[in-house]
Amino acid sequence: MASVLNALPTDLAALYAKWIDANPGKANRLSELVDEQVAAFRETVATQPENVLDVALNTVPTTGYRHALTLVIFSLGMEMGVQFAPEVYSLVSRADIWLRMVQSGTLHPLAFDGSLGTPTYRRRCDWRMRRCLQSEPVLV
Numbered sequence: 001m002a003s004v005l006n007a008l009p010t011d012l013a014a015l016y017a018k019w020i021d022a023n024p025g026k027a028n029r030l031s032e033l034v035d036e037q038v039a040a041f042r043e044t045v046a047t048q049p050e051n052v053l054d055v056a057l058n059t060v061p062t063t064g065y066r067h068a069l070t071l072v073i074f075s076l077g078m079e080m081g082v083q084f085a086p087e088v089y090s091l092v093s094r095a096d097i098w099l100r101m102v103q104s105g106t107l108h109p110l111a112f113d114g115s116l117g118t119p120t121y122r123r124r125c126d127w128r129m130r131r132c133l134q135s136e137p138v139l140v
Contacts, residue, residue, distance in 0.1 A: 048103075
């Protein structure tokens with residue numbers, strides 16, 4: 001939750017502090033939103049058997065972190081009655097698209113075991129020999 005608080009834009013952080021003061025019963029709401037998004041992201045990633053999830057239940061794949069953060073901040077702002085700029089809605093759409101691509105198997109997030117996710121722009125390599133072939137980089 002600390003990483004979300006640190007990522008809040010300054011004006012939204014101030015609004016959040018005022019909102020909590022005015023609604024003490026909502027003090028745990030940010031934590032609940034974080035838990036909901038982490039669970040949703042982990043569930044989506046787990047739909048594809050080749051995706052590797054970290055054993056820690058409070059983690060999301062690195063490539064999905066900013067999308068999860070966007071959805072948490074957006075959800076919090078909506079509950080607080082914040083009017084977002086149109087650009088924010090495109091970020092939310094990108095997060096939804098990322099989740100759908102992962103769920104459909106079109107995109108594989110970077111695995112926690114260090115293997116590459118897709119898409120990748122790395123050269124084809126013979127990983128056993130630890131050398132790259134002399135070809136153009138390809139989208140894998």
